[in-house]
Amino acid sequence: MEFLNRLLAFLANAIVNIGDWIQGLLVNAGLPDPWPLLIVRAIGAIVVGFFPLIVVIFLIWAYRKISARMQGRLGPNSSGTWAGPWGILQTFADAIKMIVKEDIRPQGIDPVPYNLAPVLVVFASVMLWAVIPFGPGGALIGTDLNIGIFYILAFSSAALFIFLMAGWSSNNKYATVGAFRAVAQLVGYEIPQLLAILTVVAVAGTMKMQGIIAAQNVIFLVAMPLTAFIFYMATLAEINARPFELLEAESELVCGYFVEYSGMKFGMFYLAEFMNSVAVAAIFTTLFLGGWRGPWVDVAPILGTVWFLMKMGLVILMWMFIQITLPRLRIDQMLNFNWKFLTPLAIINLCVTVLVNKGITEAFPGGAPAWTRAGILLATNVLLVLIVWGFSALGQRRTQRRMMAWEAAQTAELEVGA
Amino acid sequence: MTLVQVLFILFGLIVLAAAVAVVIVRNLFHAALWLMLVFFGMAGIYVLLEAPFFTAAQLFIYMGAIGILIIFAVMLTRGMMRQPMPRANEQWWLAALLAAVLLGVFVYLILRNVTVATAQAVPENTIHLLGLALVNPEGFALPFEVASVLLVMALIGAVTIVRER
Numbered sequence: 375m376e377f378l379n380r381l382l383a384f385l386a387n388a389i390v391n392i393g394d395w396i397q398g399l400l401v402n403a404g405l406p407d408p409w410p411l412l413i414v415r416a417i418g419a420i421v422v423g424f425f426p427l428i429v430v431i432f433l434i435w436a437y438r439k440i441s442a443r444m445q446g447r448l449g450p451n452s453s454g455t456w457a458g459p460w461g462i463l464q465t466f467a468d469a470i471k472m473i474v475k476e477d478i479r480p481q482g483i484d485p486v487p488y489n490l491a492p493v494l495v496v497f498a499s500v501m502l503w504a505v506i507p508f509g510p511g512g513a514l515i516g517t518d519l520n521i522g523i524f525y526i527l528a529f530s531s532a533a534l535f536i537f538l539m540a541g542w543s544s545n546n547k548y549a550t551v552g553a554f555r556a557v558a559q560l561v562g563y564e565i566p567q568l569l570a571i572l573t574v575v576a577v578a579g580t581m582k583m584q585g586i587i588a589a590q591n592v593i594f595l596v597a598m599p600l601t602a603f604i605f606y607m608a609t610l611a612e613i614n615a616r617p618f619e620l621l622e623a624e625s626e627l628v629c630g631y632f633v634e635y636s637g638m639k640f641g642m643f644y645l646a647e648f649m650n651s652v653a654v655a656a657i658f659t660t661l662f663l664g665g666w667r668g669p670w671v672d673v674a675p676i677l678g679t680v681w682f683l684m685k686m687g688l689v690i691l692m693w694m695f696i697q698i699t700l701p702r703l704r705i706d707q708m709l710n711f712n713w714k715f716l717t718p719l720a721i722i723n724l725c726v727t728v729l730v731n732k733g734i735t736e737a738f739p740g741g742a743p744a745w746t747r748a749g750i751l752l753a754t755n756v757l758l759v760l761i762v763w764g765f766s767a768l769g770q771r772r773t774q775r776r777m778m779a780w781e782a783a784q785t786a787e788l789e790v791g792a
Numbered sequence: 793m794t795l796v797q798v799l800f801i802l803f804g805l806i807v808l809a810a811a812v813a814v815v816i817v818r819n820l821f822h823a824a825l826w827l828m829l830v831f832f833g834m835a836g837i838y839v840l841l842e843a844p845f846f847t848a849a850q851l852f853i854y855m856g857a858i859g860i861l862i863i864f865a866v867m868l869t870r871g872m873m874r875q876p877m878p879r880a881n882e883q884w885w886l887a888a889l890l891a892a893v894l895l896g897v898f899v900y901l902i903l904r905n906v907t908v909a910t911a912q913a914v915p916e917n918t919i920h921l922l923g924l925a926l927v928n929p930e931g932f933a934l935p936f937e938v939a940s941v942l943l944v945m946a947l948i949g950a951v952t953i954v955r956e957r
Binding site for chain 1: 821
């Protein structure tokens, strides 16, 4: 019984305890002072760095399986192969195939940027994980930077030039045009994403990831559904998911900027894309779903990690459903949606939410109760959606009327001509 | 030598070497990529100065916006794909001389007024202080507002230029 209790106490905070245990071992082994901590930190960094890679292996399998089932196919399976039950080892087989494939170098490429681009694109995706909070406290987050969410924005924005690098160095005009298209899409959708994050930061009052989670006594998905919608739409475009999937568009635009890559170099772009999808799911969980918060976290901190991964899984599942179900937009539709709808909406949403939030803070000098604040913000959001809906309906009717008038004029002209 | 000093020298060397490469490589696209490395190295130096906000801003604005703009401009330059580009004129020695003189003047000015200051402790809540300074009339409220007006003007100008008539 005594042993069981101690085991439970150990498991309740397993990750932190394992870290402490390794550090204790190293201290007992007689290492001088900064080294035990440094080694434990390094192990932690390696674990966090490999986490998205391992998740991606299973995510690709799950994605193929789910999309197959939704389209009435079987997907990866074990019939006649060694792919294991439900084809669970399929991704490993694919990875091995990718790695042993011949490395084809097209003629006239620019070798250094060409070979550097796949490495940098994976590097940029892994760097995002440094500030993702997997659980409560300072031990289950790479580093709780003061600028948390801004760090993520900065890295995903700084990574944009890699696409230009890949496209240009391939010595292929389609790859170059694909790179232009990719940057046009990603730079454009960064704006509503940034504005949505700014709204969250303004309400939470901090850019620290743990601070944003601490501010969500009522999760922000409930308090600010419109902001969540804008952020989600923008991230779908940022991770190149199906309605906005114009970076790759394999069936009509042949892959875009990485068309000249083959083997594992192609695989690294693919990997980075999937890793980004997992990362934005983690970011969405942190910003809008309360991160690791859930019942009994104060008793057993390990549950926080479980909640976090479960919420993240739900967001990923939602991304998959959208990705599998929807067709692709045309590029002009996609850019119009961003510049003429999402960006203005995000600006209005930011102004209104910040004003209302400030009003609530002023109205309750002792600090507003969480549900009051969330309720008022939610009401504002609903009102805003109704107004925007009304305006867009008006605009649509006006366009329709103008079209009809134009048609009538054409007909009249034809009749005069006849 | 402490770890911070080693890193500072490392990042300094990266920045300087990349900056030299920007000027001397013949391929314009490579020059733009070296410029990216300069920006990245500068971000590393900001980290060492314990200025996380400036680090992220450096990555976000210089690499994510200005760098992309420069690469676009380079890629849209006519004849840029033709390798190697012919030199436009033969005055490189004059430019090098001017640059050397300018460097000499700067070094002279710096060495004349050199004082070794001890670094002050970085306050804990730098972002909070920065935010307050930006809206404080005694601080930087006016430049901040002017910059925002300028950006709005640029935004409206861009919309006006591309509008269908």
